[in-house]
Amino acid sequence: MTDTLANTLDNNSKRSHRRTRMTVHERLQCIFDEDSFTEIGAERMHESAAFGLASKRHAGDGVVTGWGTVNGRPIALSATDFSVLGGSLGRAHAAKIHRIMDFALDQKIPYVCINDGGGARIQEGVGSLDGYGGIFRRHVKLSGVVPQISVIAGPCAGGAAYGPALSDFVFVIDELSETYLTGPAVVKKVTGEDVTGRSLGGAEVHSQRSGLAAFRCTDEEQCYEDVRYLLDILPSSCATPAPTWSRTANAEQSQERNNLILDSIVPESPRAAYDMREIFTLIVDDGDFLEVHEEWAPNLLIGFAHIDGRLVGIVGNQPSVLAGALDANAAEKGARFVRFCDCFSIPLLTFVDVPGFLPGSAEEQGGVIRRGAKLLYAYCEVTVPRVQVIVRKAFGGAYIVMDSIGLGANLSLAWPTNEIAVMGAEAAVEILHKRRLKQSSDVIGDVQQLADEYRNEVMHHTYSAERGFVDQLIDPSQTRGYIKRFLSAVSAGPHYGEDRKHGNHPQ
Numbered sequence: 001m002t003d004t005l006a007n008t009l010d011n012n013s014k015r016s017h018r019r020t021r022m023t024v025h026e027r028l029q030c031i032f033d034e035d036s037f038t039e040i041g042a043e044r045m046h047e048s049a050a051f052g053l054a055s056k057r058h059a060g061d062g063v064v065t066g067w068g069t070v071n072g073r074p075i076a077l078s079a080t081d082f083s084v085l086g087g088s089l090g091r092a093h094a095a096k097i098h099r100i101m102d103f104a105l106d107q108k109i110p111y112v113c114i115n116d117g118g119g120a121r122i123q124e125g126v127g128s129l130d131g132y133g134g135i136f137r138r139h140v141k142l143s144g145v146v147p148q149i150s151v152i153a154g155p156c157a158g159g160a161a162y163g164p165a166l167s168d169f170v171f172v173i174d175e176l177s178e179t180y181l182t183g184p185a186v187v188k189k190v191t192g193e194d195v196t197g198r199s200l201g202g203a204e205v206h207s208q209r210s211g212l213a214a215f216r217c218t219d220e221e222q223c224y225e226d227v228r229y230l231l232d233i234l235p236s237s238c239a240t241p242a243p244t245w246s247r248t249a250n251a252e253q254s255q256e257r258n259n260l261i262l263d264s265i266v267p268e269s270p271r272a273a274y275d276m277r278e279i280f281t282l283i284v285d286d287g288d289f290l291e292v293h294e295e296w297a298p299n300l301l302i303g304f305a306h307i308d309g310r311l312v313g314i315v316g317n318q319p320s321v322l323a324g325a326l327d328a329n330a331a332e333k334g335a336r337f338v339r340f341c342d343c344f345s346i347p348l349l350t351f352v353d354v355p356g357f358l359p360g361s362a363e364e365q366g367g368v369i370r371r372g373a374k375l376l377y378a379y380c381e382v383t384v385p386r387v388q389v390i391v392r393k394a395f396g397g398a399y400i401v402m403d404s405i406g407l408g409a410n411l412s413l414a415w416p417t418n419e420i421a422v423m424g425a426e427a428a429v430e431i432l433h434k435r436r437l438k439q440s441s442d443v444i445g446d447v448q449q450l451a452d453e454y455r456n457e458v459m460h461h462t463y464s465a466e467r468g469f470v471d472q473l474i475d476p477s478q479t480r481g482y483i484k485r486f487l488s489a490v491s492a493g494p495h496y497g498e499d500r501k502h503g504n505h506p507q
């Protein structure tokens, strides 16, 4: 780190601590390997004199940019310093960010952006807006080429909110993160609404409701540790494979135990809930499943894990939330993740236990057709190796959407508990035998009997495999073995290219 930067940061550290957040210097120390950070543009200042800015020129202009390593792998970074003009972005500040983003693109290394500021610098007018234009354009150019991670490390307004929305993963921190297009004061002035920054755009809002934040952390230390972990497992760019992960000792022995547990994990009652995460953790290396968007649309699980050291993306219905039904939020959540994995040649595993799309006017009016189509589109477009595992129910459109063979799954496996149909047996007979049931003196008994017949005829567990809609029926305990063998057969499958396949556009 340069002396200039160190002095500036030390001068500003008291103010940052008053706001109970780390200084930029401390943040860089948490993210990068020791002494690995090289700063550029440390002397750069703004040239504006408007509205008293002439007396507020700071070396670095409120943003630190440069590169360093995380566990030995190079990463480009920009980090806003709120203690300089509220972290606002003027022309010089923006030019520094443009330069480091261009560097990330040229060198094909991940880009991390720590945001902590008030957006476009009001005194610099259109020059600030143009600066954001250049940042947004670069986020889109980087999209699908290198992983982009944003941290909301303070109040982030306007452009400081839209930049993160264009990156792949957004981290928020309890008590610290706030992000909105316009801050509480402007909201009050324009609409009369009295809101706090936290209720407008705090960590919970974005991790649970808006879907902007992929990860919520309790404090800054945990946040930067988690950022490091994510960088550790991801590939550096679309041109390189993800690092191979080493397993802990005795992993195979404990795997044998896990396989046995798997055989009895699905409840006997087809309506009983269970936690799909348990299935993931029993199958993947060391039980390590890194869940993404844990709190948003929890009826669909997404995340990363390793199988035999190889990074995979996992998507799965969650029967313990809304019985695992898909809705518009879940579809968008899944779609963006599937596209991310495709961008970076990360094989996909999809675990299915889904009773259908959530019915009702709220969903229809909320755009479930349009937004659900995004998940369909994403799966249809991917070219990475992909395995579908049908755990239990797979009904209707939701069966198709969850990476069915029709959409292009390379391998479809089904457990003995699988039930694949246009809809559940009871719902099916109520439509098919509407007239008969109207005249029945024992509706419940008749529905039961007809539903059993329907199940035995078109939903029994070998039905789909006999007709080629499932490649192989397997016991749950065989799942990991099949996936391992599949991954070794497709090891040359992903195409690591100089050019991106496509961007990872915001949903």
Ligand code: HXC
Pocket (backbone or CB within 6 Å): 085, 086, 087, 088, 089, 117, 118, 119, 120, 121, 122, 123, 129, 132, 155, 156, 157, 158, 159, 160, 162, 181, 182, 183, 184, 185, 186, 197
């Ligand atoms: C210049 C700014 C500034 C800005 C804050 N400051 N935002 N200076 N331009 N955009 C300055 C303040 O004047 C103050 O300076 C210091 O930073 C700290 O700000 P405070 O308001 O005291 O801090 P806090 O109470 O924590 O509130 C932080 C805040 C608030 C929520 C970010 O400052 C705020 O709402 N700022 C304006 C946000 C905004 O509307 N930005 C423009 C968005 S439009 P002193 O000298 O008093 O310490 C945009 C264009 C792109 O970004 C849009 C793309 C969609």
